[in-house]
Amino acid sequence: MTRKHPLARPAKPQGQVTRGKTAPNRLRQVDHFFLMYDPGLISRRDGEFDRALFVDLGYGAEPLTTLETASRLRKLNPALPVLGVEIDPERVAVALPFEDPSTFFRLGGFNMPLLPGEQVRAIRAFNVLRQYEEQDVAPAWEEMSHGVLPGGLLLEGTSNPFGSIWAANILRKLTEGGWAQEGLAFYTNFRLGFDPAEFQTILPKNYIHRVFPGEPIYAFFEAWKAAALENAAMKAFGLRQWFAASAAGLARHGWRVRQQKKWLNRGWLVLDGAPGHQL
Numbered sequence: 001m002t003r004k005h006p007l008a009r010p011a012k013p014q015g016q017v018t019r020g021k022t023a024p025n026r027l028r029q030v031d032h033f034f035l036m037y038d039p040g041l042i043s044r045r046d047g048e049f050d051r052a053l054f055v056d057l058g059y060g061a062e063p064l065t066t067l068e069t070a071s072r073l074r075k076l077n078p079a080l081p082v083l084g085v086e087i088d089p090e091r092v093a094v095a096l097p098f099e100d101p102s103t104f105f106r107l108g109g110f111n112m113p114l115l116p117g118e119q120v121r122a123i124r125a126f127n128v129l130r131q132y133e134e135q136d137v138a139p140a141w142e143e144m145s146h147g148v149l150p151g152g153l154l155l156e157g158t159s160n161p162f163g164s165i166w167a168a169n170i171l172r173k174l175t176e177g178g179w180a181q182e183g184l185a186f187y188t189n190f191r192l193g194f195d196p197a198e199f200q201t202i203l204p205k206n207y208i209h210r211v212f213p214g215e216p217i218y219a220f221f222e223a224w225k226a227a228a229l230e231n232a233a234m235k236a237f238g239l240r241q242w243f244a245a246s247a248a249g250l251a252r253h254g255w256r257v258r259q260q261k262k263w264l265n266r267g268w269l270v271l272d273g274a275p276g277h278q279l
């Protein structure tokens with residue numbers, strides 16, 4: 001009797017093929033963000049987390065970012081299984097030769113192609129939803145939540161072509177199902193200087209069309225721009241100092257922005273909660 005492959009009748013991948021542009025090291029700082037934001041989630045080996053996957057959803061024309069992420073995150077958890085998911089079969093074929101005993105590539109969509117018993121600790125979906133419509137975001141987040149363990153993370157965001165600036169939703173899987181909007185993260189390596197308006201160009205899809213009066217994300221950017229202006233004298237000490245001073249200004253105006261140097265000196269501005277949903 002031939003045994004049926006568990007994916008013999010896989011579910012139809014949810015989503016659409018989009019442009020596959022990627023670049024080496026484009027998501028390097030996103031990897032570092034995972035390692036700093038929740039190292040315990042990456043390193044966990046207890047119970048169901050022992051073999052829980054890190055998923056890179058929509059890795060693009062070549063699996064560069066998935067392989068780079070696997071090697072960076074395995075410095076913390078050498079046994080970490082990593083799954084790259086692509087909705088374009090040709091891109092899966094390109095990636096398959098790079099598989100190893102803990103790195104896998106599969107055809108799939110927002111409904112991830114998990115084998116029976118597999119579970120997920122974290123998902124990165126970068127530069128994927130930007131090519132969809134705004135109304136596709138919530139259903140895509142919901143689809144991706146299935147198979148993620150309670151406490152798991154989804155980092156869903158957008159970067160510029162080289163990853164020198166990015167912004168991402170931080171979503172945490174709730175025990176009762178679904179996600180909590182735990183935060184909104186912004187990163188810059190300062191090569192473009194520092195101007196809060198720059199981040200408006202790479203906002204995740206749920207915000208990018210909403211920067212207008214009356215919207216919480218607009219209020220956040222107005223506050224950030226005002227804080228940058230008020231602290232413009234700090235520019236004399238360098239862009240990082242100015243960036244940190246703008247974060248302190250945001251905090252003084254009631255925005256829950258992390259003030260620790262470990263974030264600000266490296267160009268990360270982490271807002272706890274989300275504009276309009278501050279926890």
Ligand SMILES: C[S@@+](CC[C@H](N)C(=O)[O-])C[C@H]1O[C@@H](n2cnc3c(N)ncnc32)[C@H](O)[C@@H]1O
Nearest residue numbers: 015018020021022058059060087109110126127
């Ligand atoms: C612009 S590339 C991003 C590559 C990489 N993540 C990066 O940031 O460099 C977007 C990729 O997402 C894939 N994609 C789009 N929708 C998807 C879905 N629902 N499931 C899996 N992959 C998807 C596209 O086929 C495309 O290859």
